Amino acid sequence: MSRLASIYICQSCGAQTRQFFGRCSNCGDWNSIVEQAVSSVNSKSNQRKPHSFKDPRPQLSEPIGALKEKALDRLTSGYGEFDRVLGGGLVPGSLVLVGGDPGIGKSTLLLQSATTMALQQSVLYVSAEESAQQVRLRWKRLQGPESNLQLLAETSLELVLQELEALQPAVAIIDSIQALHDEHLSGAPGSVGQVRECSSALQRLAKQQNTSLLLVGHVTKEGMLAGPKVLEHLVDVVLTFEGDRYASHRLLRAVKNRYGATHELGIFEMQGNGLIEVTNPSEIFLNRKSAAGVATIVACEGNRSLAVDLQALISATTYASPRRTATGVETNRLHQILAVLEKHMGLALSRHDCYLAVAGGLEVEEPAADLGIATAVISSYRDLILPEGTVLIGELGLGGQLRPVGQIQQRLQEAERLGFQRAVFPKGSGLEQMQTEVKLQCFEASNISEALVMALGVDLENDQN
The missing domain is CATH 3.40.50.300 (P-loop containing nucleotide triphosphate hydrolases)
Known part of the structure; x- marks a missing residue:
């Protein structure tokens, strides 16, 4: 009988060692090393025989241009x-x-x-x-x-x-x-x-x-x-x-x-x-009921466009450090948008808790949701209701400017199919170059202030009361 020895293998990266460590020296993961028994006798009888798959004809190399295409x-x-x-x-x-x-x-x-x-x-x-x-x-x-x-x-x-x-x-x-x-x-x-x-x-x-x-x-x-x-x-x-x-x-x-x-x-x-x-997946992520703090965006997942509701809740806090919680959106992205709104819109958001959630549990990672997030936050902060049938598309820059996003025609067509009447998106999105006519009432904005006037109908820069 062959004598057994032990080796320790990291379950994360596969690194092997002869001694147990609490932390893998290769990948740095903790508590990932597991002991495994191996035979110390390297005899032919103990060596593993590889799985044999019969293929009597060896494959020879040939130029790639001469290879015949096979229909798969x-x-x-x-x-x-x-x-x-x-x-x-x-x-x-x-x-x-x-x-x-x-x-x-x-x-x-x-x-x-x-x-x-x-x-x-x-x-x-x-x-x-x-x-x-x-x-x-x-x-x-x-x-x-x-x-x-x-x-x-x-x-x-x-x-x-x-x-x-x-x-x-x-x-x-x-x-x-x-x-x-x-x-x-x-x-x-x-x-x-x-x-x-x-x-x-x-x-x-x-x-x-x-x-x-x-x-x-x-x-x-x-x-x-x-x-x-x-x-x-x-x-x-x-x-x-x-x-x-x-x-x-x-x-x-x-x-x-x-x-x-x-x-x-x-x-x-x-x-x-x-x-x-x-x-019709958009129906899952839409509420169809207007309320303060709710804005609708059109997100693209691969070749599919989805209309999604974003929900924001702004509440005054007595603590020195307000809470920032985001579900379905990256938290750092929310922090960045709040900073832009406070800097360029003069909103005292640093004294308020902010909770943001994407309806239906969908994960939205693309920057085209920035305008919808900003509108939902301001809608909850000022207790304003977004006009029914409005979608918001656009990326928000650090200077408060709006940047065009891709697949704008596909997004607008999905919004039109779902019965929306108004769309707010950045200037320079190529609306005049679209191949098919869009029947939506389109509003093009160059910065966040213009977009909020078009979306909410209120000039927040001149109306701080």
């Missing part, structure tokens, strides 16, 4: 929102990593998609976390159609690879990659070495037999994908499934996509019989 027809996932985020569907031989918080609906989305895809092609669903009976109970609750979906409840990587080689499905789903275990390696399932080797073996097989592979990935408490960073580099597409588990809607985002645009957005709603596509 994308496979539909059964959901238009899913296909949108993927860039048009699943590419044969691609690896897709789907991550999200526990209980958010990752397994539900992939099981529903697998059931629909199995009506057209062979699909294998590998459940490494649940038994076959548990998956069947969830499938019955989702009221999925009868299809030829193949189900395998297994945690052994060897058996999963054997089933993939024997069945050669068009699509395979692994739920989850952290639950697979390679018996040739030491360490528990989910460790850095296990995740790295299991994903590499699955990638080689998927590329060889042109199988589209979808992997479910866990996330850490910080919201990052668990496992080594090489997992995200290895796959072709990284998707995140977001949302509040206590709310009904879910957001599917593309963080990385080798076959399509990134930062695309798909929207679903969780109901009793599973996830349902949202055909």
